[in-house]
Amino acid sequence: MNKIDIYDTTLRDGSQREGVSLSVADKLKIVGKLDEFGISCIEGGWPGSNPKDIEFFRRASKVKLKNARLCAFSSTRRPGIAVTEDKNIRALVEAGTKTVTLFGKSWDFHVHDALETTLAENLAMIKESIEYLKALGHEVFFDAEHYFDGYKANPDYALATIEAAAAGGADLIVLCDTNGGLMPWELIAILAVVKDRIKIPLGIHAHDDSGMATANSLLAVREGITQVQGTINGYGERCGNANLCTIIPNLQLKMGFPVVTPEQLRGLTKLSRFIAEQANIAPADHQPYVGFYSFAHKGGIHVDAVSKKPATYEHAEPEQIGNQRRILVSELAGRSNIILKTNHNNFKLDKGRTETAAVLQRIKELEHYGYQFEGAEGSFELLVLKMMKVLPASL
Ligand SMILES: [Zn+2]
CATH class of the missing domain: 3.20.20.70 (Aldolase class I)
Structure with missing residues (x-):
């Protein structure tokens, strides 16, 4: 070659x-x-x-x-x-x-x-x-x-x-x-x-x-x-x-x-964002490979499949170019979105737990009233903590 x-x-x-x-x-x-x-x-x-x-x-x-x-x-x-x-x-x-x-x-x-x-x-x-x-x-x-x-x-x-x-x-x-x-x-x-x-x-x-x-x-x-x-x-x-x-x-x-080298390739996303910053241009989020949205999954069916085998909805591994997989939470989400999004909290939510369905139900209700959780990770986190009774519901 x-x-x-x-x-x-x-x-x-x-x-x-x-x-x-x-x-x-x-x-x-x-x-x-x-x-x-x-x-x-x-x-x-x-x-x-x-x-x-x-x-x-x-x-x-x-x-x-x-x-x-x-x-x-x-x-x-x-x-x-x-x-x-x-x-x-x-x-x-x-x-x-x-x-x-x-x-x-x-x-x-x-x-x-x-x-x-x-x-x-x-x-x-x-x-x-x-x-x-x-x-x-x-x-x-x-x-x-x-x-x-x-x-x-x-x-x-x-x-x-x-x-x-x-x-x-x-x-x-x-x-x-x-x-x-x-x-x-x-x-x-x-x-x-x-x-x-x-x-x-x-x-x-x-x-x-x-x-x-x-x-x-x-x-x-x-x-x-x-x-x-x-x-x-x-x-x-x-x-x-x-x-x-x-x-x-x-x-x-x-x-x-x-x-x-594979290690240098893992620096590509960082390089792309560094150059955007130097040029004073907002990064192009939909850009192939290095965009913020390049490996973002929103639909419940997609997230469920990706949680089992990422290749079902990804053409490459985000880590190879230093990018990250992102799971979005919205009214289009399924239980897998909620499980993946909360697994850092040790709640051990799974598809069988009633709390998983309850969180999802609450997200859908609130989005119906006009709330949006996709870009509001902190609000999502608070909602989960309240529904898991870690925080009082009145907070
Ligand atoms: Zn030219």
Whole structure:
């Protein structure tokens, strides 16, 4: 099984999500947590685009990482100038990371209308920029921006851009679905052609505008790519990037790729919530694997089955990703909800005891009057203590 590199771009692409602004100190803390978790490559930012990222790389160079390598991001040189004259590339080199990621255009539409240069000049920009960085001893990843849209519009030119990157000496070519509109079957067809032509390792960078970023990333791995790019919690511009909190457990638990150690995987839920806190975003409670509700059981029939065999209503064990099973109490509950919810109290409630049915009956009556116990664990506890006569009913 090929080794899959996880490339995290939370600090660059992720911070392009509306409302997110990370300070240098936030970014450094996040680097520490991503490294501890076992991410193999952390994209720290784009030093050519703002002074904050320049300062970040200056301070990050002093941080010792255990698992990850830090990586700086930039564009290929601008049209019509020598690589040595390009300010972005100079800032990229000054960032001082051994690994650099360079993005360039693969879609002829962007070359004409965004870069406003010729197709031939864009190929030269890609090849010369990579050659320059390789000569300085860098490991160079080439992000082929809009690769799939570019391929659909002009396959020969899209292929020529990544051939230029390979000729320049790129260590890895990352195929980007920058607008996030790619369908999985299109990915398979395009990847088959690319694999035929390009013999260096490939990566995938998917956005989630059509809800396919996870599917496309996993399929790309099945098709042989070796690097998956994404962000923690799927943060990113518009609908977000490929969500590493979904992709990593799927790769490891469903597809058998040893991405991180089992112990590191148990840190995923904590990592997800830490990043949400740093980004000042309320955690997405319904998020697969790491959400607060991911393993919450409410219906009486479900809870009864889960209490016997958790796999009846769970696709994975919550402990594997450091999450927790939660049993909710409401009017939809059955006796199993009450038993599981009170077992820490030594009441030894079981299905045969009249108190179990009485507590359940009381919950249903109160919910009918408008009370809600699902988010009120303390009130539930008091109700049980009163019905078990540990507390006076008048309290
Ligand atoms: Zn992106």
